[in-house]
Amino acid sequence: MQPVDILKKYWGFDQFREPQLAVIESVRSGKDTFALMPTGGGKSICFQVPALMDDGICLVVSPLVALMKDQVSNLQQRGIKAIALTGGLSENETSDLLDNCQFGNYKFLYLSPERLQADWIVDRIKALPINLIAIDEAHCVSQWGHDFRPAYLKLSALKGFFPKVPFLALTASATLRVREDIVQQLKLHAPAIFVKSFARDNLAYMVLEAEDKLFRIEQILKKHPQPSIIYVRNRKACIDWATQLEALGFTATFYHGxxxxxxxxxxxxxWMDEKAQVMVATNAFGMGIDKANVKTVIHTQYPENLESYYQEAGRAGRNAEKAYAVLLSGPSDAMAAQSQFLSMLPDKAFLSAVYVKLCNYFQVAYGEGLDEEFSFNLNQFCLQYDFPAVRTFNALQFLDRQGVLTFSQEFSEKVSLQFLIESREVLRYMSLNPADEEIMLAILRTYPGVYEHRTALNIPLLSKKAHTSGETIMQLLAKLEKQQIIAYQARQNDATITFNEVREDEHTINRISKFLESQNALKHDQLQSVIAYVIDKTKCKSQMLLSYFGEKDSQPCGICSFCTSKDKPKSEARLPEKILALLKTGDLDSRSIQKITESPETDIIFALQDLLDNDLISVKPNNHYTLK
Structure with a gap:
């Protein structure tokens, strides 16, 4: 069977994208391989197809729990046996899953690099018939990557355990420096290198000045009524923007952690069914998104780095039709980005304070805590210890990336109950209420101790067993509580914390703090690259992005905001003079200037910027322009 036969059998495609087939042939020949394929390039196919062609199991290392779950679910839906060792599993549960891998003819084992810190797990994996080792999100191995994780540094040890098994390192965004570091850190042996160009010929990168961002977005969405994504700063902004767009007559929904x-x-x-034109989202949105006809991706604020921006912007135009990646820039956005991304970075003292207080918060004693999992509400924690929320969030993310703990931001609802009436009364209730019987039987069969003590319920599991929705189960529990049949408690949490190592306070922080300073410096440099991308009005935006990722010899794209500004009509050459004359009569905002002059908005923006650059006008706090 040929690779294309596997592709057609399981995925229904007749041909590979460039360079998928070449990568597959490389790993099948036994060569270590590095593949850089920008977002939407189909990286997972590069290890899934060859693993299915050969006997044995493919070991997939990934730092992203959501991505692991998504890929395992997709494989299972195609009839392919796959398992993920995610956090929160007990040693016995992990051992059972590894037994399944060894004796159950599984083809894929997904796990995080932190899981490979446990010697007993590595010993079990050594006994498996591994046919390929895929390192996903391989930029995490480099200190110069945008999501460095020290646990990745230890993956090279797998080379010694599996000397004849090919390694495949995959990433969607890495500069030349990071690529070279990946090969070195993973100890890839004479690897075949595949680097797909970052160029997107159909994607117009637009950086637009906008004091009134809602008005500008309204114009864009009316001009392009196809599916769109709007990236915003936080959860509250998701709801606010979606509400405002609905009020303007657009269909909008939102997505956040x-x-x-x-x-x-x-x-x-x-959104996928196009019952909503617009998805307003934080950067939590994007995992596994494959909607080909997204016309516009709009960022309402500066991204943290160009790697993230390229991936998020790249969700537009995957159908090869012309699409737009728009970054809206207001007068104070650069300062806001500095405040959000740099001033809120934790230093060593703050990191230590958060870690110690977190252990105290959950009553984890010194030398204890390994594999313990807790429900966590960030706002409550910050209120109790008077910590700034954003800086605390960044500290927890750093501890997560260092493998000290797992900070899962999946919203959860912890439900526990105990029956207050005897079993014969429960049976009588079910006979009188047959519509509730299936759910109640599922609870009783799954949790036999539910009469004796308060028991935590797994709602998704019960939903599956009772063939109903989680919402229906929750409605029944509320009804049973009202009738005093059960004692019931539901607590909402916006995260879970799992400790991956025992509490050692200063020893823990001292060990990881060496990475903190370099990561903070890297974040500073990355944000400066973003600011340069936004404010530089002398270069093609596509060329700037390609240069950042090491492609130095590209040609102007002809369709970005810079390239199209060069072609503006000569009839607008006197527009700055018209604006100056208008401002002599009083201060005006850009929308009023546009209406009075009846000029295209793009021309107004460039004329105003020219006047600002030449220090002829200034902007007031109310976004009105005034003469100097």
């Missing part, structure tokens, strides 16, 4: 999995799926499906 604080939604339940059910709400995420519902909102996502509404």
């Amino acid at each position: 604080g939604l339940t999995s059910g709400d995420k799926a519902k909102n996502m499906q509404r």
Whole structure:
């Protein structure tokens, strides 16, 4: 069977994208391989197809729990046996899953690099018939990468355990420096290198000045009524922007890390089915998104780095038709980005304070805590210890990336109950209420101790067993509580914390703090690259992005905001003079200037910028322009 036969059998495609087939042939020949394929390039196919062609199991290392779950679910839906060792599993549960891998003819084992820190797990994996080792998100191995994780540095040890098994390192965004570091850190032996160009000929990168961003977005969405994504700063902004767009007559929904999995799926499906034109989202949105006809991706604020921006912008135009990646820039956005991304970075003292207080918060004693999992509400924690929320969030993310703990931001609802009436009364209730019987039987069969003590419920599991929705189960529990049949408690949490190592306070922080300073410096440099991308009005935006990723000899794209500004009509050459004459009569905002002059908005923006650059006008706090 040829690779294309596997592709057609399981995925229904007749041909590979460039350079998928070449990567597959490389690893099948036994060569270590490095592949850089920008977002949407189909990286997972590069290890899934060859693994299915050969006997044995493919070991996939990934730092992203959501991505692992998504890929395992997709494989299972295609009838392919796959398992993920995610956090929160007990040693016995992990051992059982590894037994399944060894004796159950599984083809894929997904796990995080932190899982490979446990010697007993590595010993079990050594006994598996591994046919390929895929390192996903391989930029995490480099200190110069945008999501460095020290646990990745230890993956090279797998080389010694599996000397004849090919390694495949995959990433969607890495500069030349990071690429070279990946090869070195993973100890890839004479690897075949595949680097797909970052160029997107159909994607117009637009950087637009906008004091009134809602007005500008309204114009864009009316001009391009196809599916769109708007990236915003935080969860509150998601709801605010979606509400404002609905008020303007657009169909909009939203997505952020604080939604339940059910709400995420519902909102996502509404957008995928095009019942909502616009998805307003934080950067939590994007994992596994493959909607080909997205026309515009709009960022309402500066991204943290160009790697993230390229990936998020690249979700537009995957159908090869012309699409737009728009970054809206207001007068104070550069300062706001500095405040959000740099001033809120934790230093060593703050990191130590957060870690110690977190252990105290959960009553984790010194030398204890390994594999313990806790429900966590960030706002409550910050209120109790008077910590700034954003800086605390960044500290927890750093501890997560260092493998000290797992900070899962999946919204969860912890449900526990105990029956207050005897079993014969429960049976009588079910006979009188047959519509509730299936759910109640599922609870009783799954949790036999539910009469004796308060028991935590797994709602998704019960939903599956009772063939109903989680919402229906929750409605029944509320009804049973009202009738005093059960004692019931539901607590909402916006995250879970799992400790991956025992508490050692200063020893823990001293060990990881060496990475903190270099990562903070890297974030500073990355944000400066973003600011340069926005404010530089002398270069093609596509060329600037390609140069950042090491492609130095590209040609102007002809369609970005810089390239199109060079072609503006000569009839608008006197527009700055018209604006100066208008401002002599009083201060005006850009929308008023546009209406009075009846000029295209793009021309107004460039004329105003010219006047600002030449220090002839200034902007007031109310976004009105005034003569100097």
